[in-house]
Amino acid sequence: MPLSASHVYSDTVLRANRKMSDAPKAQRSPTTWVSSLYFAEGLPYMLIRYLSSVYLTDIGVKESYLGFLNFLGIPWNAKFLWAPAIDLFGTKRGWLLRIEAVLVVGTLALALLAMLGPTALPPGAIDLAGVEGAWALRGFLGVLLALAFIAATHDVAIDGYYMEVISDPTEQAAYTGLRVMTYRFAVIFAKSILVAAAGVFAWSGAFLCGAATLALLLVFHSFYLPRVESTPEAGRSSAALLKEYGLAFSSWLRQDRVGVALLFIVTYKLGDEVLFSMNTPFLMRELGVSKVQLSWLAGILGSTASIAGSLVSAWAIRRFGLRRAVWPLTLAMNLNLWAYVWLADAHPDPGTTVGLGIIAAVHAYEQFAAGLGNAVLVVYIMRTCMPRFKAAHYAIASAISSVGSSLFGGFGGVIVEATSYLHLFVLAFVAAVPSMVCLLFLRIPDEGHPAATQARR
Secondary structure, eight states, rough: OOOOOHHHHHHHHHHHHHHTTOOOGGGOOTHHHHHEEEEEEEHHHHHIIIHHHHHHHTTOOOOOGGGOOOOOGHHHGGGTTTTTHHHHSSHHHHHHHHHHHHHHHHHHHHHHHHHOOOOOOOOOOOOOTTOTHHHHHHHHHHHHHHHHHHHHHHHHHHHHHHHHSSSSHHHHTTTTTHHHHHHHHHHHHHHIIIIHHHHHHHHHHHHHHHHHHHHHHHHHHHHHSOOOOOOOOOOOOOOOHHHHHHHHHHHHHTTTHHHHHHHOOOOHHHHHHHHTHHHHHHHIIIIIHHHHHHHHIIIIHHHHHHHHHHHHHHHHHHHHOHHHHHHHHHHHHHHHHHHHHHHHHHHOOSSSSHHHHHHHHOOOHHHHHHHHHHHHHHHHHHHHHOOOGGHHHEEEEEHHTTTTHHHHHHHHHHHHHHHHHHHHHHHHHHHHHHHHHTTOOOOOOOOOSSSSHHHHO
């Protein structure tokens, strides 16, 4: 009988919770707060990067201007620059609670500005001169930009807090699937519930619903998150703080074979990023998948498959260790790219049951395989973090890992127009090869001790 994702998750987490039975009570059974934290991490990202894009598209903002919204991803790429502050000042619990309060206020501001802004722009409008409510739209964009930096900092605080409370690398791996799954739930929540709220209550209602959800998470975290951190010692001089700030970066760069590690982190998901850059246009324009079909194919089937892949990967890493599991999981992630090459060549008809079934099967497999790779990268990045600079080191590595996504988000369409989808997907596999070459030389830290062992020597 095949092992289901739910059985995989239950077995993994139950074992992890049993191993933590000797820990203080505040640290036991972290399933609930891990789930809420990573839902809270995914929701602001979706509000800023997805829901705002749908809103601006709906009111008639030109496509060329909509493309500039991709620059909102820059704070997530650059968050490592200010991440050491999370380690050096206050506690990570305190940081994430204060930031969540600011996110609630900021999202309420988006709701108010969406209510006061224009409901529709004149067709082909180049500027906002003479448009009623233009000031509110400008204000909306300004608040959106500020929230992008705040939400990126929120990610740093959450990831640092998670590694502070669950310090054992093996236990961290056990909850990786849960982290990815609840983050995906935030994606589904934004794409379904919040968009539906916009249809029922207008766009101000959608952002208001998002703010209310963030407020509930803030209240829950205020009472439920374990208090296990100590505040960094006060009274340090500016020179000492500056030295610590620099050490946060230099210590990560002193790890063994750092060049190989950097190349691996940058390229590990690059194949998927090339494919994802034009996945939706491929399904809708090249294959002819309708919006109704896409809603369940990508929103429900794809997200479920991705969650299942992350859970299976987390179980495999927990059961066999990252060193033994990394090659099978990586090959499974990258070989799926050839299924999309075949799909681009075969062009099954979504108007037929068989054709739609083939498209759905290939898409689900691709999402499942991508989930396998997500857990590998997350666990490896956690292994590169020194206990002293958990938040900063994780932010450095995770920011580097998303560079490929930012670059190909804009150039995927150019490649398709110059060649074809088939050639783009072949290129996706070529882009995945460097990470597999890196694996031949990469030093994967032992399960028993976290990553920067070399840096501590």
